[in-house]
Amino acid sequence: MVKSIFYSKLNNPDKTSKIPLIFDLRIYFMHNCESHDHAELELHKIRHSLAHILAQAVLEVRPKAELGFGPAIETGFFYDFLLEEPLTSEDLKDLEKRMKKIIRSGQKFECSTKSETDAKTMLLEMGQKLKAEYAEELSSKGLELSFYQNGNFIDLCEGPHVEKSSQIADNCFVLDSIAGSYWRGDSSKQVLTRIYGLAFLNREQLDQFLTERKLAQERDHRKLGKELEIYHMDDEIGQGLPLWLPNGTVLREELETYAKEIEFQAGYVRVATPHITKENLYYRSGHLPYYKETMYSPIEIDGENYYLKPMNCPHHHKIYGSRPRSYRELPLRLAEYGTCYRYESSGALSGLLRVRALSMNDAHIYCREDQVKDEFNAVLQMHKNYYEKFRISRYWVRLSLHAADKNKFIDGEDRWQFAENIVRSCLEEVGIEFKSEAGEAAFYGPKVDFQIRNVIGREETASTNQLDFAIASRFDLKYTGEDGKEHEPFIIHRAPLGTHERFLAFLIEHFGGAFPTWMAPVQVRLVPVSEAFLGYAQEISLILHKEGFRVVLDDSSDSFSKKIRNAVTKKIPNIFVIGDNEVQNRTVTWRRYCVKDQITMPLSRIINLLKQMRSDRTMDNFADEVLPMGLE
């Protein structure tokens, strides 16, 4: 009953930001867009045809433009052009008009095939050198070269397309943005100009997408991070080096405490390691030759180079190797919220999602061969539990396997097979759906990567679990077995909560800035109806503070309504309203974030409730999380 009062409105729009509490652009960002559903196919044809029409329009204003690729994508289409004279976002409106004109002219899309020679001759005559290059490549793979022509425009393309341009509603698309790209995605090749378009079956769907994208931008962690004073980036500190403000630090520490408790229960022990390390360690680990360009330049001291650590593994390996190990003490699980530094390319940096200073929920598990499976299973189970706890459903899991590339992956086909089989069967046993991808493994073993998309659709690896069968020998890590002989341990690298930076960026967006009571920077805001009740409010404030709650008393001279508003815009989960009635009866009136209905209860009772919510880590920012203590 009370539950329904408290949560009935939670899924309604939050009046402050005008966004639903739990909002999901998933429908637009579904990974598997290969559905063969009829409408999907129609939409695909429309998008793909629009890409051609865009190219047609660009050729009208830039006749010498060379065409790159122009596919349909999840939200529309793009086309890449090699231009002598640049196009800018100001040209998009004009191009859009030209596209509409082409659409209305009702051009037919006609397919034809050509031999390699004919195709190349024609493409080169048209000045389409990039396409000619691609035609040659396709042909060398034995593929047929098909062309689609509409009006005076012809393009090498496998289709499919609409039959006539007039089948496309001329208001169902919009040119969205302009960006750079590289030919064949290779940064050593030509720089192309990419124009992105949004396209849907009709205007309503386009408008809906635009509206929802706008709402999604409202919960962008960079916006909320500023509004809720979570972190600050400062030019004088450096790119990608966030300053965690007091509110953000609460979030980090709550998350960390939670992880520490879970890891303690799971038999981990904690370690701490320095931020800088001698160069040689990274030669030993094998990282330096591969990752030098993504490490900060070394600091020279006493004739030696020291690097800021880009990962914690070598340090943990050194801890393992600090004395002889017996099979009896395995598995050894070393955990650290280690701070690392990576010189990420400046263009990749983005709020907290991609930074240069990061703290990782890292641990390394050193175990025997007969323990690998149970350990990896436990890791995946822990990972799954975290995701369920935080209600993270917008992710996909990649099983990253090796490929035949001696430069990227260490030798040993048998060992790769062994490790990959274990990882795959663990995923199956724990019941995590995954997609295998060859060539994505770490150089020392297979990985299970949890891929998330942020609220505006950018995909990142949220966390990763790896089975390493190779590094132990580089570090000469051994244990004495039951047989009295030396053996090499397997190492599991795992970071289910990824980094504070990325995970919190994701949670900020996932929760729209409204954190559960246990995490919230301010857990309770006391709002007296007028200054006459400040005394009782102060008393409550002291009690709550003594109980360890993060409580703020609003003793401003703002109007009562304004005080409520201020508390709500800060997305504080619990507001205690205090007026005459409350003073008389030693109660408080409890108003939850985003919920107007409220409940008055004795002070002692509400404190017990809060304590229980805190110790249970209730996800009270979700509609269905049940309140404790029989409030129903």
Added chain:
RNA sequence: GCCUGGUUAGCUCAACGGUAGAGCAGCUGUUUUGUAAACAGCAGGUUGGGGGUUCAAAUCCCUUACCAGGCUCCA
């Protein structure tokens, strides 16, 4: 790192070759309020930094730092 665009008060924005302005936040008063913005006043800016063009630059040009959207990369 690359391509394109951007940077005006703490925040969100206006002024687009001719005296930098508003709302919110802040501060000071008045107001003491029962559920999302009381009222008044004050203060706040060498328009990211540097250089140039011009009688005159927030506005045009160059350069640098940073930001955004992509691309590349991602142990």
